[in-house]
Amino acid sequence: MGIRLFLVDLLLYPRNEKFFMVCFSFAEGPLAWALIVWRCSLVFSSLDKLVSVLIHLLPGLVFFTIRWWDPATFAAMHPEGTSRRASWPYVENKSYLWIWLFWVPLFAYTLWQALYFLIVNVLRRQRLLRDPEVMTSYRELSKKAQKANNVWWRLSGLLGDQNRLLMYTLLQAVFTVATMALTVPIFLSYELHFIFQILKVSASVWNGGSFLLEVMPRQVILKEKKKSEVQPTETRGDQPLDDDQRTHNSVEASPSPPN
Numbered sequence: 001m002g003i004r005l006f007l008v009d010l011l012l013y014p015r016n017e018k019f020f021m022v023c024f025s026f027a028e029g030p031l032a033w034a035l036i037v038w039r040c041s042l043v044f045s046s047l048d049k050l051v052s053v054l055i056h057l058l059p060g061l062v063f064f065t066i067r068w069w070d071p072a073t074f075a076a077m078h079p080e081g082t083s084r085r086a087s088w089p090y091v092e093n094k095s096y097l098w099i100w101l102f103w104v105p106l107f108a109y110t111l112w113q114a115l116y117f118l119i120v121n122v123l124r125r126q127r128l129l130r131d132p133e134v135m136t137s138y139r140e141l142s143k144k145a146q147k148a149n150n151v152w153w154r155l156s157g158l159l160g161d162q163n164r165l166l167m168y169t170l171l172q173a174v175f176t177v178a179t180m181a182l183t184v185p186i187f188l189s190y191e192l193h194f195i196f197q198i199l200k201v202s203a204s205v206w207n208g209g210s211f212l213l214e215v216m217p218r219q220v221i222l223k224e225k226k227k228s229e230v231q232p233t234e235t236r237g238d239q240p241l242d243d244d245q246r247t248h249n250s251v252e253a254s255p256s257p258p259n
Contacts, residue, residue: 064194
């Protein structure tokens with residue numbers, strides 16, 4: 001959802017102040033923090049990993065540039081009937097910022113999640129039960145967490161395996177509220193916003209290095225181990241017969257004398 005709003009804001013409503021703040025909350029809130037929490041890895045040899053990092057990273061970088069390094073954007077953003085300005089409006093009015101950086105985005109995100117849950121887990125439930133290969137956000141994230149056996153997998157199992165979806169929903173709600181609340185101080189502080197950009201880039205590079213140095217070697221070793229287990233079986237099937245085996249086979253193959 002965040003990436004779609006990001007594109008709509010840039011292409012269709014670049015001078016809408018309130019919409020900019022809503023999109024800022026998504027880009028530097030759940031979308032950006034997912035890069036860190038879900039350990040997205042910057043691996044140039046993997047198209048999936050590279051695209052995932054860019055989707056989570058680039059919107060925040062663009063909004064950082066617009067927020068702090070493009071005063072012309074601020075001058076163009078102004079309510080009807082007021083003069084243009086070269087600085088962000090209503091910074092002193094924290095309630096205005098909380099409304100458009102937290103409450104409105106949170107309401108939109110909650111509505112979107114409710115519709116997603118209704119469609120995926122109610123209207124399309126039977127299809128999901130019939131086809132376990134169909135990927136949903138819950139299936140994808142839980143599969144990744146289970147494979148890594150990380151803290152999120154353990155937390156989602158606090159109420160038992162049968163309630164993992166419920167725990168996932170609660171954890172997602174806490175994650176969304178916390179990350180959207182953090183967008184307010186990030187929006188107000190250039191230093192904090194700049195540090196956050198460094199944190200995101202560093203996390204993706206670190207995770208990518210860990211993947212290349214730790215995960216990929218284990219995958220290669222496991223692949224070679226499986227290959228070595230298959231080769232002896234093939235060798236035994238292709239090895240030549242010894243003299244006793246050839247004699248035994250020739251006796252069995254010779255025709256029996258007529259009666």
